[in-house]
Amino acid sequence: MPSNKSVSDAPITQFINCRILRDNELQREDLWVREGRILDPEKLFFDEQGYADKRVDCGGSIIAPGFIDVQINGGYGIDFSQASEDVSDGVSFVAKKILEHGVTSFCPTLVTSPPEVYHKVLPQVKVHDGGPHGAGVLGFHLEGPFISAEKKGAHPEKYLRTFKSGGLEHLMEVYGSLDDVAIVTLAPELPGSQSVVRELSQRGITVSLGEHRSQLLLVSESVSVQPGRFHALSNPSVSAVVQFHHRDPGIVGLLTSDRIPAGRVVYYGMIADGIHTNPAALRIAHRAHPSGLVLVTDAITAMGLPPGRHTLGQQVIEIQGLHAYVAGTKTLSGSIATMDMCVRHFKQVSGCSVQEALEAASLHPAQLLGISPKKGKLDYGSDADLVLLDEGLNVKATYISGEEVWRKGQ
Amino acid sequence: MKLIILNDYDQASEWAAKYIRNKILQFSPGPNKYFTLGLPTGSTPLGCYKKLIEYYKNGDLSFQYVKTFNMDEYVGLPRDHPESYHSFMWNNFFKHIDIKAENTHILDGNTADLQAECDSFEKKITAAGGIQLFVGGIGPDGHIAFNEPGSSLVSRTRVKTLAKDTIMANARFFDGDLSKVPTMALTVGVGTVMDAKEVMILITGAHKAFALYKAIEEGVNHMWTVSAFQQHPQTIFVCDEDATLELRVKTVKYFKGMMHVHNKLVESPPSEPKKN
Numbered sequence: 001m002p003s004n005k006s007v008s009d010a011p012i013t014q015f016i017n018c019r020i021l022r023d024n025e026l027q028r029e030d031l032w033v034r035e036g037r038i039l040d041p042e043k044l045f046f047d048e049q050g051y052a053d054k055r056v057d058c059g060g061s062i063i064a065p066g067f068i069d070v071q072i073n074g075g076y077g078i079d080f081s082q083a084s085e086d087v088s089d090g091v092s093f094v095a096k097k098i099l100e101h102g103v104t105s106f107c108p109t110l111v112t113s114p115p116e117v118y119h120k121v122l123p124q125v126k127v128h129d130g131g132p133h134g135a136g137v138l139g140f141h142l143e144g145p146f147i148s149a150e151k152k153g154a155h156p157e158k159y160l161r162t163f164k165s166g167g168l169e170h171l172m173e174v175y176g177s178l179d180d181v182a183i184v185t186l187a188p189e190l191p192g193s194q195s196v197v198r199e200l201s202q203r204g205i206t207v208s209l210g211e212h213r214s215q216l217l218l219v220s221e222s223v224s225v226q227p228g229r230f231h232a233l234s235n236p237s238v239s240a241v242v243q244f245h246h247r248d249p250g251i252v253g254l255l256t257s258d259r260i261p262a263g264r265v266v267y268y269g270m271i272a273d274g275i276h277t278n279p280a281a282l283r284i285a286h287r288a289h290p291s292g293l294v295l296v297t298d299a300i301t302a303m304g305l306p307p308g309r310h311t312l313g314q315q316v317i318e319i320q321g322l323h324a325y326v327a328g329t330k331t332l333s334g335s336i337a338t339m340d341m342c343v344r345h346f347k348q349v350s351g352c353s354v355q356e357a358l359e360a361a362s363l364h365p366a367q368l369l370g371i372s373p374k375k376g377k378l379d380y381g382s383d384a385d386l387v388l389l390d391e392g393l394n395v396k397a398t399y400i401s402g403e404e405v406w407r408k409g410q
Numbered sequence: 411m412k413l414i415i416l417n418d419y420d421q422a423s424e425w426a427a428k429y430i431r432n433k434i435l436q437f438s439p440g441p442n443k444y445f446t447l448g449l450p451t452g453s454t455p456l457g458c459y460k461k462l463i464e465y466y467k468n469g470d471l472s473f474q475y476v477k478t479f480n481m482d483e484y485v486g487l488p489r490d491h492p493e494s495y496h497s498f499m500w501n502n503f504f505k506h507i508d509i510k511a512e513n514t515h516i517l518d519g520n521t522a523d524l525q526a527e528c529d530s531f532e533k534k535i536t537a538a539g540g541i542q543l544f545v546g547g548i549g550p551d552g553h554i555a556f557n558e559p560g561s562s563l564v565s566r567t568r569v570k571t572l573a574k575d576t577i578m579a580n581a582r583f584f585d586g587d588l589s590k591v592p593t594m595a596l597t598v599g600v601g602t603v604m605d606a607k608e609v610m611i612l613i614t615g616a617h618k619a620f621a622l623y624k625a626i627e628e629g630v631n632h633m634w635t636v637s638a639f640q641q642h643p644q645t646i647f648v649c650d651e652d653a654t655l656e657l658r659v660k661t662v663k664y665f666k667g668m669m670h671v672h673n674k675l676v677e678s679p680p681s682e683p684k685k686n
Contacts, residue, residue, distance in 0.1 A: 030505075042490065042500045049511035 066104025
């Protein structure tokens, strides 16, 4: 049936026989798409007297907004923090592969590195839309080097920095450019951080608190000084979340702090791979502050590689199931779970609903970055970045701007 | 009049839907011969609409060559408001079937010249060849569409101010807030519905019983506008037991006794080889 051409010539696709995630629930509704965005079928009917050109039978699948991974360090042998000549190719390679996990947008993440690395890598990748070539790049996530030495975790200590006088200029010296940066993770207890946080926020960059053992008061001050948007994202590979002392509740206390200005939401990232975050911590965080929970993979270079030994840069990694060890040891070298695995595991461990599990990987990261409802939702006008899932939340197909970019079995 | 009495709401809805289905199928609509259907909104016809959708999904009924004319619409309510009659028809009927948008007609309560809109609606009905079957409901005050008590029995499509009873009955759709309920509506007239070849009124529930009694056992009276259909040659009232509570036992027994004859009207049509 042809579409009426009074408003637009563009073809209209109708997804039928599906359940869509909308208004925080799974609704038994058809999903209409035109020109890469979700379309209001009632308006189409009455205003344009239009109907669908193409119907896609989803066989009862769940349709959720495409997943958004805001913390991913690499995968499939690619390390985003490597200062190579073809960073762009590496990012594109990973971008294409993660479509299989239902990820339609992501923030390539760089761990603490010397300035030369940032100066080389950052200019090579621009923010760009996704498509059949791969998931969209929302901007870099720069995790470090302005983080605390006390809780450095896996970040190389020699490259950690503090803010010298002139906070933001120093930051710019280190990074070179902030043009295509979406998130910066820094430690709020470093002197000079307040003004840096303010400046970054004014540029629309999301600031995240990481790798620290701040006192709650210090952290809250950082939150309340913010004009514009501010979101806290605790580095999930650190046990900061489980540090909860009754006189210093740490990050867990921040989630429920009364010093957070009204209307502001604190978001926190969690890796739900079953290894890096204690299931109890996941449950506590989810129950304390469910609407702020953002699932991230924090995936390392070894993600997506088959079991066995792999030489990645200076390291030899051994993959056994979902564990990636420094070869010959039982030291974890990072997480290799994919985003869809994290969604399934999170649901199972926290006992949350399907809607909550899906929102943690789509709506919440979009809200964190301030790109909702364009991304992360299936509202009329939202980008038609979709993931089709079965009952068990396994990815069956991925769409970007209404176009199928991956299907299982092909 | 035919008075069809079923045990409960679901059975009444199903009987009515089957009747409509059979009427359309017997008419054999085609590209040069559309079946014109008048339609109501509200909670009463919901079950009937669900059944019609089922018949479409089973492949037993198509709305490709059916034109619809709704009875009424609120004035001043945005078309995409969840309580507008446009939204009602889209969500409860149109989006589930194969009807073409250009074949549906609902009064526009947001035009600048409301009476011109009403006149235009009447002309559209005439242009479509008149209405084959007008389906309607009845208000607790005996009104058909928004032809409130006191409406002329020969009225045409026009603007009406809603009666207090009607506003109160509708408040439940507006969070119980009387101030949010529209006070005016565009409605087909009693005369407009009387022009239809056949009229079917759905009445279910005990709260409608008194209105049914006034409509069929008392005289034709503009205070109970549904009573006008006593003077239409082809009227059928479909109701459940509860709606008959105010009728005389004699009336009910008479019509129940005729059910074996009336049920022939809703038998499944002889199965034909499905056209591809």
